[in-house]
Amino acid sequence: MKLSLGRIVLFLLLCCCGCAFSTSVARSEPSPASSKPPSSNSSQQSAADQSSDPSAAQTYITIPGPLRSFLRMAAISQEVRPEEVLPLFGHFVETYGYEGPARDSGKQAEALILFRRYFAQAQNLAALAGSDGTIRFSSCEQAKPLLNVLGYRLVKGCGSNQAIHVDNPERAFVTVDSGFPLADVEAALLEDKPFSTPYHSVRLPLIYTERDWTGRKNAEDASVIDSLADNPELARLYWALSQMDEPTRGVLKESLGVKRMLPLAPVLDFYGSTLAVQHGRVAVPGGVQAEAVWAKLVGADPDRPAAFLTHLLQKDSGGLAEYYDAIARAPEPQVAYLTSGDHLRRFYEAFHGHDRSDDAVHSSFRPDARLLLLVTRLSLDGNNEPLVPGGLGVWKQAFVPRSHSKTQREWAQTTDRWTTPEQALEGLFALSRSYTENGPLEMYLSLTEIDRKRPPNQRMSAATGKLLITHFAELHDQYEIFSEFAGLDDASIAKFIAMTQKIDRIRDPLLREDTMGIFEANIGLWQIVARQGQIGAADLSDSWQRMITPFGQASASAQLFDAARASLAELMSAATGTAQFPQERIIDLLAGPDQTTADGQEVRGRIAAEIAQVLADQRLVSLDTLFKLGDDFNKMAQDPKAVDLTRDLAVASRLQEARGPRPMFTNAERAEGAPGEKPNQHVLREMKTDPTKLLSNAEQSGKDACGALTPYLRDTLVGLNYAYYEPPGSQILHNIPLLVRSHDFLALESSGKDQAWLAPRLFGVGMTAASGTHLWGSLAGLPFTLAEMQQDLIVPKNVQSLIWQGVTADILTGSTVPRWWSTSPEALHAVALYQETGEELIAGATKDADLRAAVLQVLSNQLLPATIDSISDALRQGHTNAALDLVSPAASFHLTAKFQRQFPGRIAAAGPGGSELETLIQRDPDQVSPERLSAEFGVPHPFLEQSYREDLLDVKLFPSVMDYASELLAESWESTNLYWARLADEMGYSPARLNELAPMLARSMVAAISSSDFDDWPALNRALHETGREFQARRASGSEVHADPEPLSPIN
Amino acid sequence: MTLKDHFHFLLLPAAVLGSLTYLVASPAPQNPPAVHVTVQMVQLNVAVTDRKGRYVTALQPEDFMVTEDGTREQVAMFAEGDNSPRTIKEIEASRTKPPQTTVAPGATAAPPGPAGEGQRPPLAAASIFVLFDTSNYMYRGFVFAQDAIADFVRSLQGPDRVAFYSYSRDLYRASSLTADRIQVLHGVRSTVAGDDAALYDAMLLTLRDAGALTGRRVIVVFSNGPDDASVAPPEDVEALAQSEGVSVYMISTRQAQQDPLSAKVFGRISLSTGGEAYFARNWTEEQAAFTAVRNDLAHLYSLYYYPQPNPNRGWRAITVKLTSQGMKKYRIRARTGYWPLPPPTVTEAAQ
Structure with missing residues (x-):
């Protein structure tokens, strides 16, 4: 199951995760020194396995029946740790138990009703199991009581046919849904054999005591479950507390108690996880230096944790807690800036303004991410001043008085008085809490990403800033290419925008759409070859402008045909030095730069073949065919006899192959089944093309006849973009043959309004009578949208896995965009060593208190307090693997990089990996620098960075938030390519092989994800390592693995 | 060339x-x-x-x-x-x-041909893919439908191999192609219900699996309602089934028939691929439909x-x-x- 928080699909959760009664993987704890990755931190001990490890101070409760069934019925992943079970149950109750109007009425939703039915059945089955915890029967007669509890009966009674059928559907449903081994019962009856199955109860750790949650002194274990199930706010509080570290929970209990904390449950749920009490004082963002300003803002000193936390949580209906949380999640330089001087107060006053609403907590999901994005992506210049792209004047104009937002209107009155960047930033803080579509904050985030990578002497001009802002509403998604390529100068930006305006003025909608499609397709091809390094950095602007220029001459279809060809010639000339471009050469170019190794050539050849296969399956006419016909049409204008019409007719007949499957519905049925949906005029035009007439027209009109070929040329050029970004294991591009041709560039036919230049969106999902799902909008953001489209066609490993849509699409995108053609084996090895060294440091921290403190301090820049607390506990107890389970590959990488920066040379003592890495650093520091490796093995951040550039941002994990769902979480996790690279290095693959491995492994990883909530990044870690283990095992066994339908393909 | x-x-x-x-x-x-x-x-x-x-x-x-x-x-x-x-x-x-x-x-299958069961070449046994709707549509009738499918699987005689898949928003391969009926029954009893219904996506993926095989291949779909989540249109699924030579049998409940468009799709896909569509009003008719499919399989040329x-x-x-x-x-x-x-x-x- 893949869900989207962006769409707020509150699904009817009738069932839960994981395979029924699946086998748990037990793990033995190796010695700290033996932490040999990548598999060392990957084997996840199941909750059931760990549940028998109580500590003296911990309170436990016992629940009836196997944990697996409880987890299934409460929509919790089978792979969670015991201490996660009750918090996730609380989260389940709060999120799904009372969803919709039922929350207000107190009426339980179906998911919770089913859970309660299960819980009652589990108590009955536990009674049947008796003291030895085993349910058994040895005869048909003995089976009847069990069948009665399960809701089944024998079809014909005890005798010859002892098959079973449903007797009580409600009981039967929870029997199946909870994963009771009904098939074993059935098989035993059919084969007249004895049956037995263990049915043990399980103990689970509890936060605080039973009395805290039930209000009763001698509460039974089950009553804790009942209390949480009965009260969604109490359940929410339990979940919220679980996200905090132990000392902070203790302070809150002592200062407030559960009863007084209850009204604060929403604040704690959204913003509590960044609160931390250490050594008797609150560890505020900015550290000791910032305590005074926080004390002033909150109204209590951090060294009085109870008072400080109480004030913070209660102030401004959670508004201050939201602000505190955002700053606590920001990177160190930004925190230092925001907590310096009087910034903290000024920005909070701007942020909070006159608002007295409870927007910070009133919804079921955390408010949108703009405050988080603002503080995280805030760019500071050399003077430690906020970067203001284009200068302050640009932003004075951006705050236009005419706005739907009252806040913006108010701030627009103040712009005349602005003299410093801080004042503009105050305005942006104010807007971060007031939703404005395409407002100044969105503009600032976008333009900052463009400007931050430019050298100081090439910052964006005021004119360019103004131009970008003027066209922001209709073009903002196109700006990602300027964020990706800092080498595109202001003139390149201006030329692009001017061309879009010219295209928008084309009156004929079909011609305008063809122009948009070809223009964007060629830009997309330029983007690919530029990213692959096939266009030199110094030539970016020149090649860009030369590629765009020909479109200025296109005002009819035939001219567009020529313009497309001329533009392509410029692109090929920039990338290859020659303007020749047979289709095979273009495909080769896209497949990657020329390779010198046999391995690289093989991989490149396979990628080229896959691109060609997509073009074939999409029934796209080859460029060679189109240009041959175009040439002949031109010749006809000069001398009709110079052309072999018979041969041309045969060639032109290939245009008919572009016709799709036969329509299933009549027009009337389609109108009734998909009201409002208009037929795609582009596709209809191609369906009607008659090659004979085309040639006849060519004889008469010569060169102008080329215009009839233009739609096909558009399709093929667009198809090359689709094929390059084909998601791993793609079904859509091979089995939906009209997908490329149905792309609605005008976005009018599908959306009803003009969103032509914006990122593509899916249209037609789940619409039986529509002409099939297709994309509308531009090609900007195509990789992510194709991944979105493909994700539900990846078959999960588990019977039902909660996989969040944003996460899935982001992981797939992260594997399709980056390529590793120019990566050196040394870089591949170095990135593996960075991760290995990070784990060695963690392993060493079990025995060395000083090292432990240093490691935890570095990790705290990335991880939240509760995670740091858990890692600290594990390290103190010598449990290396338990600590490693909480550290992602990216966190390991950053740990090593920062440790090396803070303590130069000390990584050599961490272990063999650290020693080897230190040698590599000494030998060639640039080649193995974290910055270089980030650019090689990072992931694209289309939402966080508004760019498809590969990078590692080293930010704290983002929570799931409205609008962005889990995309930001996935982008801030950034571990996939690091881990795939390490796998490749340790298994002896070349960097070139990573171009195949990464997509394949990403697909397998998605299939393996089994998460329990929106922020479940440990589930990503588990799926990552599970995929790695499986891949290693298959390689070790030498068994053949197949690309389809199984995700892992043969790599030997 | x-x-x-x-x-x-x-x-x-x-x-x-x-x-x-x-x-x-x-x-x-x-x-x-x-x-x-x-x-x-x-x-x-x-x-x-x-x-x-x-x-x-x-x-x-x-x-x-x-x-x-x-x-x-x-x-x-x-x-x-x-x-x-x-x-x-x-x-x-x-x-x-x-x-x-x-x-x-309802009568028994035609008499066997000269090749003995033990000497059958790979082409002889049919590959039967059962595709079971576990979307939200199936909530109420879910356990009854499981019984009907379990009866169908138990009733299949001979060497035919059966795969059991379920679908909601995603496909789940509960039991891969096997002649072991007990394994298939385990798959049937392990399914759980919930989420949107991406029927055509699931059919497309199942067709891809079936297309990788030789011999007679059929898909028996049990659906309880219209598709509301697929990216694949029914036209492409139909075309793939025809191209792969896979016959599609659709068994639907009355709830599915209440959506005329889906009913038409079910009828057209099954007709154009050489299969059959059944609309069952109750559990008994569901079982009868499965029996009809079983008889059809035994009598195909x-x-x-x-x-x-x-x-x-x-x-x-x-x-x-x-x-x-x-x-x-x-x-x-x-x-x-x-x-x-x-x-x-x-x-x-x-x-």
Whole structure:
């Protein structure tokens, strides 16, 4: 199951995760020194396995029946740790138990009703199991009581046919849904054999005591479950507390108690996880230096944790807690800036303004991410001043008085008085809490990403800033290419925008759409070859402008045909030095730069073949065919006899192959089944093309006849973009043959309004009578949208896995965009060593208190307090693997990089990996620098960075938030390519092989994800390592693995 | 493209286009074979019934006339029911034509052919994919439907292999293709209900699995409601089923029939692929529908032919008729055509 928080699909959760009664993987704890990755931190001990490890101070409760069934019925992943079970149950109750109007009425939703039915059945089955915890029967007669509890009966009674059928559907449903081994019962009856199955109860750790949650002194274990199930706010509080570290929970209990904390449950749920009490004082963002300003803002000193936390949580209906949380999640330089001087107060006053609403907590999901994005992506210049792209004047104009937002209107009155960047930033803080579509904050985030990578002497001009802002509403998604390529100068930006305006003025909608499609397709091809390094950095602007220029001459279809060809010639000339471009050469170019190794050539050849296969399956006419016909049409204008019409007719007949499957519905049925949906005029035009007439027209009109070929040329050029970004294991591009041709560039036919230049969106999902799902909008953001489209066609490993849509699409995108053609084996090895060294440091921290403190301090820049607390506990107890389970590959990488920066040379003592890495650093520091490796093995951040550039941002994990769902979480996790690279290095693959491995492994990883909530990044870690283990095992066994339908393909 | 004097045929394990694909290649063993021409063997599942719906059995290859785009095709291989397909030469060599008979729906399968069960070549056993709707639509009738499917699986006789998949928003391969009925029953009883219904996506993925196999392949879909989450349109699913030569049987409940559009899709996909659609009003009718599918599987004729040269790379219409005037009264059900899939792209590196 893949869900989207962006769409707020509150699904009817009738069932839960994981395979029924699946086998748990037990793990033995190796010695700290033996932490040999990548598999060392990957084997996840199941909750059931760990549940028998109580500590003296911990309170436990016992629940009836196997944990697996409880987890299934409460929509919790089978792979969670015991201490996660009750918090996730609380989260389940709060999120799904009372969803919709039922929350207000107190009426339980179906998911919770089913859970309660299960819980009652589990108590009955536990009674049947008796003291030895085993349910058994040895005869048909003995089976009847069990069948009665399960809701089944024998079809014909005890005798010859002892098959079973449903007797009580409600009981039967929870029997199946909870994963009771009904098939074993059935098989035993059919084969007249004895049956037995263990049915043990399980103990689970509890936060605080039973009395805290039930209000009763001698509460039974089950009553804790009942209390949480009965009260969604109490359940929410339990979940919220679980996200905090132990000392902070203790302070809150002592200062407030559960009863007084209850009204604060929403604040704690959204913003509590960044609160931390250490050594008797609150560890505020900015550290000791910032305590005074926080004390002033909150109204209590951090060294009085109870008072400080109480004030913070209660102030401004959670508004201050939201602000505190955002700053606590920001990177160190930004925190230092925001907590310096009087910034903290000024920005909070701007942020909070006159608002007295409870927007910070009133919804079921955390408010949108703009405050988080603002503080995280805030760019500071050399003077430690906020970067203001284009200068302050640009932003004075951006705050236009005419706005739907009252806040913006108010701030627009103040712009005349602005003299410093801080004042503009105050305005942006104010807007971060007031939703404005395409407002100044969105503009600032976008333009900052463009400007931050430019050298100081090439910052964006005021004119360019103004131009970008003027066209922001209709073009903002196109700006990602300027964020990706800092080498595109202001003139390149201006030329692009001017061309879009010219295209928008084309009156004929079909011609305008063809122009948009070809223009964007060629830009997309330029983007690919530029990213692959096939266009030199110094030539970016020149090649860009030369590629765009020909479109200025296109005002009819035939001219567009020529313009497309001329533009392509410029692109090929920039990338290859020659303007020749047979289709095979273009495909080769896209497949990657020329390779010198046999391995690289093989991989490149396979990628080229896959691109060609997509073009074939999409029934796209080859460029060679189109240009041959175009040439002949031109010749006809000069001398009709110079052309072999018979041969041309045969060639032109290939245009008919572009016709799709036969329509299933009549027009009337389609109108009734998909009201409002208009037929795609582009596709209809191609369906009607008659090659004979085309040639006849060519004889008469010569060169102008080329215009009839233009739609096909558009399709093929667009198809090359689709094929390059084909998601791993793609079904859509091979089995939906009209997908490329149905792309609605005008976005009018599908959306009803003009969103032509914006990122593509899916249209037609789940619409039986529509002409099939297709994309509308531009090609900007195509990789992510194709991944979105493909994700539900990846078959999960588990019977039902909660996989969040944003996460899935982001992981797939992260594997399709980056390529590793120019990566050196040394870089591949170095990135593996960075991760290995990070784990060695963690392993060493079990025995060395000083090292432990240093490691935890570095990790705290990335991880939240509760995670740091858990890692600290594990390290103190010598449990290396338990600590490693909480550290992602990216966190390991950053740990090593920062440790090396803070303590130069000390990584050599961490272990063999650290020693080897230190040698590599000494030998060639640039080649193995974290910055270089980030650019090689990072992931694209289309939402966080508004760019498809590969990078590692080293930010704290983002929570799931409205609008962005889990995309930001996935982008801030950034571990996939690091881990795939390490796998490749340790298994002896070349960097070139990573171009195949990464997509394949990403697909397998998605299939393996089994998460329990929106922020479940440990589930990503588990799926990552599970995929790695499986891949290693298959390689070790030498068994053949197949690309389809199984995700892992043969790599030997 | 050159055709050599001597050819050898290499049977691809994954037949493209739902038919058997043979590569005609150079015989020289020392050189990698260059692909010269692809000949696709087309397989048809054909049901012949009389006016009362009784199966007409014991028909012979010459009783059928197959045309593709109006051109008569020569049947190359033939089988009835669970029998192994044989070449026409093999059939003629052992010719003793039995009298034509009819078998009522629900009766046992036609008598086995000469190949013993133990010596069946891989083509003989059918591959049956059961696709079960576990979306939110199925919530109320979920456990009853499981019973019906369990009964269907238990009732399947012979060597046919069964896979059990479930779908909601995603496909789940609960039990891969196996002759072990208990394993399949475990799959049936392990399914859980919930989420949106992406029926056509699930069918597409199932067709891809079925398309990788040879021999008779059918998909039996149990659906309880309209699709509301697929990216794949039903047209493409239908085209793929036809191209792969997979017959689709749709069993739906009354709830599905309340959506006229879905009912039409179910009827059209099953009709055009040689399958059948059933709309059950209650649990008893669901069981009856599964019984009907089981009987159909036991009485299908399998016809194989190599298409005559045909430049048409678009939709190719197939018609199947009975040659004898006396048989015109019988009803024939078979796929109505196919859309040739593009051949796999072969590069130097791939070769």
